[in-house]
Amino acid sequence: MPRSIGKLRLVMALVLATAAPALQARDAASPAARPEPDAAANGEVYRLGPGDKLRITVFNVEAITGEYTISSGGQVAVPLLGAVRAEGATTQQLADAIRTGLDGTYVKDPRITVEVLSYRPFYILGEVNQPGEFAYKPNLTLEQAVATAGGYTYRAARKKAYLRRAGEDEQVVRFGRESRVIYVHPGDTIRIGERYL
Known part of the structure; x- marks a missing residue:
């Protein structure tokens, strides 16, 4: 009986070892596993504009992390920094601008993400x-x-x-x-x- 259990465990380990790469490849190819592009239409890079609602996350800095709306003047009012130009920028460019403003002065090596919660109509x-x-x-x-x-x-x-x-x-x-x-x-x-x- 113990020998049968040992064989069963060996077979299960072989099955899992064989299936794991296929499952990982499938997950990597699935749409849910791929990051969303910074785009609004047909792969075009999306440029921010007045009325866009954003989620700005500064890791370990809750005072800045939150939801923001780009003003009619094309700016985002970020605590500690004031008005930051957002119109015409990509989400990555805005994150870089906020990082540059915070780095060394207020936050050491800030990690920032910017995502669009809702687009202007x-x-x-x-x-x-x-x-x-x-x-x-x-x-x-x-x-x-x-x-x-x-x-x-x-x-x-x-x-x-x-x-x-x-x-x-x-x-x-x-x-x-x-x-x-x-x-x-x-x-x-x-x-x-x-x-x-």
């Missing part, structure tokens, strides 16, 4: 059923944005839209089978025009 108007301001979600396409606003009205020109990104001029985006997918960014304004018979 996008806007859609014109010939949609529910025009207005909507919460942004990463990888939102133009067609999905129209669906979020209740879809087109019966008067809508469905083959084109007018898109204005923050700080840019309005551009015409055309729809069709061969058209590329257009991604919406936080802060974008979309206008759906009226069709003419």
Whole structure:
């Protein structure tokens, strides 16, 4: 009987040793195991802007760790540092700026992370059923944005839209089978025009 138990343990150890690398490879390949990219749309690097809500973590410094909203002036008010420029920066660049401000003066070798809790909204108007301001979600396409606003009205020109990104001029985006997918960014304004018979 003890010999049978010993053989069973040996077999179990061999099975686990064989299965472990496969399980580790599977876990590494799974989406949950990969870190989220610092991006908002289709792999593009996301630049922070007014209205974004952030979680700033300074390890072992609870006085600074917390939730922050970027002001209309594009800054974040960080305790001990005051206003830190955030507009146009990536989360990593903002973390680096906070680290530089704290290092040596207030905190020795600070470790900082910045993550986006919620993005600034996008806007859609014109010939949609529910025009207005909507919460942004990463990888939102133009067609999905129209669906979020209740879809087109019966008067809508469905083959084109007018898109204005923050700080840019309005551009015409055309729809069709061969058209590329257009991604919406936080802060974008979309206008759906009226069709003419």
